[in-house]
Amino acid sequence: xxxxxxxxxxxxxxxxxxxxxxxxxxxKLGAGVIKHDVDGSMEVLSNVRHTYITPPGxxxxxxxxxxxxxxxxxxxxxxxxxxxxxxxxxxxxxCYTKGPGMGAPLQSVAxxxxxxxxxxxxxxxxxxxxxxxxxxxxxVTGAQNPVVxxxxxxxxxVIAYSRQCYRIFGETxxxxxxxxxxxxxxxxxxxxxxxxxxxxxxxxxxxxxxxxLPYTTKGMDVSLSGILTSIEAYTSDRRYRPQGEPFEESEDxxxxxxxxxxxxxxxxxxxxxxTERAMAHIGSKEVLIVGGVGCNERLQEMMGxxxxxxxxxxxxxxxxxxxDNGIMIAQAGLLSYRMGFHTLLAxxxxxxxxxxxxxxxxxxx
Amino acid sequence: MSESSWxxxxxxxxxxxxxxxxxxxxxxxxxxxxxxxxxxxxLAVDGNDLVATFATSTVRLARLTTNGFLENVDLVAxxxxxxxxxxxxxxxxxx
Numbered sequence: 345x346x347x348x349x350x351x352x353x354x355x356x357x358x359x360x361x362x363x364x365x366x367x368x369x370x371x372k373l374g375a376g377v378i379k380h381d382v383d384g385s386m387e388v389l390s391n392v393r394h395t396y397i398t399p400p401g402x403x404x405x406x407x408x409x410x411x412x413x414x415x416x417x418x419x420x421x422x423x424x425x426x427x428x429x430x431x432x433x434x435x436x437x438x439c440y441t442k443g444p445g446m447g448a449p450l451q452s453v454a455x456x457x458x459x460x461x462x463x464x465x466x467x468x469x470x471x472x473x474x475x476x477x478x479x480x481x482x483x484v485t486g487a488q489n490p491v492v493x494x495x496x497x498x499x500x501x502v503i504a505y506s507r508q509c510y511r512i513f514g515e516t517x518x519x520x521x522x523x524x525x526x527x528x529x530x531x532x533x534x535x536x537x538x539x540x541x542x543x544x545x546x547x548x549x550x551x552x553x554x555x556x557l558p559y560t561t562k563g564m565d566v567s568l569s570g571i572l573t574s575i576e577a578y579t580s581d582r583r584y585r586p587q588g589e590p591f592e593e594s595e596d597x598x599x600x601x602x603x604x605x606x607x608x609x610x611x612x613x614x615x616x617x618x619t620e621r622a623m624a625h626i627g628s629k630e631v632l633i634v635g636g637v638g639c640n641e642r643l644q645e646m647m648g649x650x651x652x653x654x655x656x657x658x659x660x661x662x663x664x665x666x667x668d669n670g671i672m673i674a675q676a677g678l679l680s681y682r683m684g685f686h687t688l689l690a691x692x693x694x695x696x697x698x699x700x701x702x703x704x705x706x707x708x709x
Numbered sequence: 710m711s712e713s714s715w716x717x718x719x720x721x722x723x724x725x726x727x728x729x730x731x732x733x734x735x736x737x738x739x740x741x742x743x744x745x746x747x748x749x750x751x752l753a754v755d756g757n758d759l760v761a762t763f764a765t766s767t768v769r770l771a772r773l774t775t776n777g778f779l780e781n782v783d784l785v786a787x788x789x790x791x792x793x794x795x796x797x798x799x800x801x802x803x804x
Contacts, residue, residue, distance in 0.1 A: 414784045418791045432792065433800050451740060455781055458736040459788040463796035692739055 350709035354682065356384045361436045361682060362428075364460075365674025366421070368413045368453035369445025369473050370498055371396040371404040375421045376671025377428035377435075378678055386483055389428035391664055391671040392420050401533045403526065410448035417456045424670065432464050437686065439677025442470030443698030445498060450694035458692055469677040470687040473668075474499060474700040478510060479679060480672035481634040485659035488630065491622045493615060493647070494700075496635030496668070497522030497541075500566065500615075501700060502622045508705045513622040514564035521611050522637045524568045528607060531576050532586070532600045539667070544604045545640050550588075551605025555598060559610060564621055566614045575607050612643045616650045629656035639666040679707040715749075715764045716771045722759045722782050729793060730754045733785045737761075737778070748774050 360381050367374040374393040380386050396412035398404050425432060440457035441450060461468045478492050492503040492510070500516040519527075522541060529540035534547065557574050560567040578584060581598060585591075588599040619631055631651055633644060638660055648658045665672065683706035724730040734752045742748040749764040761778055765771040 411780075414780065417784070418788060422791070431800065432795065451781075452784060454739075455736055455784050456788050458739060459732060459785050460792060462732045462735060463789065463792055689735060690739060694740075 352707075352709050354679065354707040357382055357682065361678055362389070362430060362434050363437050363439055363469075363674045363678035363681065364421070364424070364432075364435050365439040365471070365476075365670040365672065365677055366417075366453050366457050367441050367473070367476070367668055367670045367673045368417070368449045369441045369443070370449065370668055371409050371412070372668040373413045373416050373420055373453070374668060374670035374673075375424035376669055376674045377424055377430060378671055378674040380678055380682070386675065388671050389430065390424045391669055392424040392427065393667070393669050394420050395538070397536050397538075400535050401530050402536075403530060406446045406448040409446060410452045413449050413452040417453060420670075421456070421460075432460065432466075435464070435466050437467045437469050437677065437681045438464075439469040439471050439673045439681075440692075441473050441476070441673055441694070442687070442692075443695040444473055445694075445696065447694065447696050450696070454692060454694050458689060461689065467681070467686040468689065468692050469681050469685065470692060471673045471677045471680070472698050472700060472703045473673075474501065474503075475510060475703050475705070476672035476676040477634040478503065478632075479676040480665050480669075481632045481659065481661055483675055484661045484665050485632060487632045487659040489628065490630035490632035490659060491619060491626070491628045492632045492634060493619045493638070494635045495521050495615060495633065495637035495643070497526055497637075499635065500568070502564070502618050503700060504622055504626050504628065505705070505708065508708060510700045510703065510705060512699070512701055513625065514566070514618040517562060517565050517567045518569040519572065521566075521568060521615065522635070524572045524611060525607065525637070527572060528575055528603070531579060532603070539636065541637060541640065544608065545642065547601050548604035548608045548642065550601035551599070551603075553598065553602040553606070554609060555602060555606045557606055557610045559614065561614050561617050564618055566611075566618055568611065571607070571610060575603055578603055608640070608642055612640075612646050615643065616646050619647065620650055620654070623654065623656070629654065630659065631656065632659045634661070634666065636667045639663045683707050715766055716768055718763045718765075718771050718775050720761045720775065720778065721755075722761070722786065724757050724759060724786070724789070725793070726757055727754060729789050730757055730759045732789065733759050733782060736785050737781055742774065744770065750774070
């Protein structure tokens with residue numbers, strides 16, 4: 345990596361720090377406790393999550409999701425604190441997702457965070473959801489300075505770090521890749537348990553045929569809404585068989601598995617391309633994949649092939665950290681808290697739009 | 710439309726003590742109403758009670774605002790109920 349050596353502004357702490365992180369920007373309600381110790385180590389004490397799963401063919405709407413979070417918040421938080429073997433009094437700060445995400449669910453979690461903050465007289469730390477993913481990915485994988493591909497149901501961004509800012513190199517021009525996959529899963533009525541993306545991945549493994557789809561990279565960015573329209577149109581194609589079985593032997597058919605396979609191959613290739621562009625631009629050899637779609641092993645495989653051709657490495661985490669969780673909020677929150685940042689109660693609102701590059705990354709050189 | 714023809718709703722929520730009522734007020738007051746021109750909100754503490762007064766330009770808004778407020782105050786009240794006692798039990802530090 346070009347650039348002169350800069351000393352990290354984050355020093356080893358003089359005492360252990362513990363933070364609680366609360367996440368609820370989409371349909372996952374998570375609470376996690378992290379500990380930063382005097383030797384510089386960062387330990388996950390607990391990571392508890394409950395997901396709001398809708399019936400097949402249905403997405404999750406803000407009002408019902410917020411209701412789910414209100415029902416589960418206290419249980420999940422108590423569970424996380426108990427599993428971490430601490431009391432609320434041991435916490436240094438309470439971190440919560442300030443944004444981006446869905447308004448009502450975010451606000452439900454913020455209400456609980458504020459209440460706990462006043463009851464236990466602990467400072468609040470508002471955290472950017474995207475930065476949370478990045479910091480947890482860095483911590484778990486140990487990647488030094490990777491190009492980050494952040495792909496989830498709500499976000500699709502290619503990010504690189506420079507001078508205390510996570511800069512967005514490329515992103516989706518319309519919908520997120522996870523959103524595209526989830527909405528297609530609804531069209532073919534796949535189960536949402538454990539997540540629609542997981543079920544698309546399993547279905548795609550049975551695919552035998554690659555159907556033509558638009559390939560819409562736009563320079564450093566991607567566009568996905570047109571691909572969604574195209575793949576949905578295939579379900580009206582006369583060759584499409586929803587049950588996956590031909591009416592007669594040796595018929596030319598398209599199955600749901602073929603469509604899942606084609607969709608994944610196309611969108612993942614596009615993501616690999618824009619990631620490679622960013623890598624070439626800044627001369628990086630590492631890729632870190634974060635966000636729910638990062639669990640997808642086919643995406644990891646394709647990224648790995650590209651990285652290997654450039655003598656690079658791909659870093660990814662498992663579903664505990666890929667999928668939205670509370671511990672990533674605790675991690676990013678505690679890092680900024682240790683650099684002197686906190687959120688005043690009157691300012692502890694939530695916002696649906698919160699750009700990754702709006703955050704001052706004070707803890708990195 | 711003059712404000713004298715607006716619809717008003719007053720809700721009283723009792724808490725265990727004024728401290729808890731104050732916490733609830735502070736927590737809920739942070740978020741602004743989504744339609745600030747059409748919904749006026751006032752939160753206050755009277756003894757052990759949180760008193761919320763809403764003035765809205767339409768009946769529909771009165772229903773939505775009241776419903777939203779009650780959902781939020783229920784969450785805050787349950788949180789205080791769950792953690793309130795434990796928060797009073799400050800640990801004694803031995804140095």
